[in-house]
Amino acid sequence: MSIIGDIVEEVVGDSDGETIGDIEIDIDLGGSGDGGDAVTDSGDEGDSESGSGNSVGGTIGNIEVDIDLGSSGGENNSVTDSGNEGNSGSNSGNGTGSDSNSNSNSNSNSSQGDSPKQYVFEVDGNRVTSMSELFNGTLRPLVIGENDTVVVEGDIIIHTTQTHFGDHITWYADSNKDGLHTRHSELCVVSDEISHKPHTIPAIIDILLYSSTDKDDLLAVREGDVSFGGLGADRFVVREVGHLKIGDFDSSQGDELVFDLGLGLTSLEHLVSFVTGVTYNNQDLVVSFGTEASVTLVGIDINNIGLNDIAVFS
Numbered sequence: 001m002s003i004i005g006d007i008v009e010e011v012v013g014d015s016d017g018e019t020i021g022d023i024e025i026d027i028d029l030g031g032s033g034d035g036g037d038a039v040t041d042s043g044d045e046g047d048s049e050s051g052s053g054n055s056v057g058g059t060i061g062n063i064e065v066d067i068d069l070g071s072s073g074g075e076n077n078s079v080t081d082s083g084n085e086g087n088s089g090s091n092s093g094n095g096t097g098s099d100s101n102s103n104s105n106s107n108s109n110s111s112q113g114d115s116p117k118q119y120v121f122e123v124d125g126n127r128v129t130s131m132s133e134l135f136n137g138t139l140r141p142l143v144i145g146e147n148d149t150v151v152v153e154g155d156i157i158i159h160t161t162q163t164h165f166g167d168h169i170t171w172y173a174d175s176n177k178d179g180l181h182t183r184h185s186e187l188c189v190v191s192d193e194i195s196h197k198p199h200t201i202p203a204i205i206d207i208l209l210y211s212s213t214d215k216d217d218l219l220a221v222r223e224g225d226v227s228f229g230g231l232g233a234d235r236f237v238v239r240e241v242g243h244l245k246i247g248d249f250d251s252s253q254g255d256e257l258v259f260d261l262g263l264g265l266t267s268l269e270h271l272v273s274f275v276t277g278v279t280y281n282n283q284d285l286v287v288s289f290g291t292e293a294s295v296t297l298v299g300i301d302i303n304n305i306g307l308n309d310i311a312v313f314s
């Protein structure tokens with residue numbers, strides 16, 4: 001079954017707070033290194049494989065992760081991060097992309113590059129009659145379903161979707177008025193009237209932004225946009241199963257990766273149990289969850305990020 005199926009089954013099935021049994025992930029990506037960089041992220045003994053190449057090992061509760069990153073390391077560097085201690089690594093100005101988040105529409109047609117995903121709306125009065133997204137230079141129609149309401153309010157497009165927890169609202173803006181909108185912010189409005197299983201509704205009920213400031217931001221991480229936090233302790237909130245990318249994650253600033261999917265994830269261990277692969281190439285860390293989902297942290301120092309930079313709410 002696919003990873004998504006697993007997650008859905010976990011939520012829809014008999015997930016009454018059951019604990020995950022012993023789960024061991026041991027992935028060797030076949031590196032050609034002759035030394036191992038052992039990064040141990042817990043007080044417990046990791047599963048110390050003898051494979052060559054760089055490896056990340058850790059034990060989280062009953063779950064062991066021992067992943068061979070397969071890069072061509074030379075000498076043995078051992079970094080131990082004990083439990084919940086902060087990562088105290090020195091960060092040498094990892095400024096990747098921190099200046100490119102000005103939310104200006106570049107009119108680029110690329111949906112996969114660093115420019116934000118762009119949308120086109122057809123409007124009749126205050127009502128949006130159709131919406132599409134620009135993908136590889138062509139407009140791809142998006143369905144406005146019976147659970148969707150899309151309206152115009154001034155210069156802003158407001159898209160409200162009724163969900164199992166209440167309303168999800170996305171605001172779109174076209175600051176340079178070229179007819180191409182980008183996502184500005186989003187909000188989950190959790191209904192009081194519906195009873196929910198724990199962890200199946202979003203925990204964060206504040207507005208998430210799609211562009212950053214130099215202060216501490218709460219940012220949406222969505223497929224198609226590269227999320228930038230800029231300066232400050234930013235919380236990158238994952239709300240979507242998809243291929244996600246963060247352009248300037250910086251643990252030393254207090255940045256945090258937050259999973260708030262509403263899919264029934266109960267803990268960090270639970271999330272880790274769905275990890276199928278980790279790669280670290282050219283300072284990009286890619287964590288895969290099957291073929292349908294991944295999180296890429298661009299330009300990070302592997303020694304300066306740990307499991308304590310991640311929070312799991314739902």
Ligand SMILES: [Ca+2]
Pocket residue numbers: 105173174175176177178179180181182
């Ligand atoms: Ca625009």
Ligand SMILES: [Ca+2]
Pocket residue numbers: 212213214215216217229230231232233234
């Ligand atoms: Ca910020």
Ligand SMILES: [Ca+2]
Pocket residue numbers: 229230231232233234248250253255
């Ligand atoms: Ca930051």
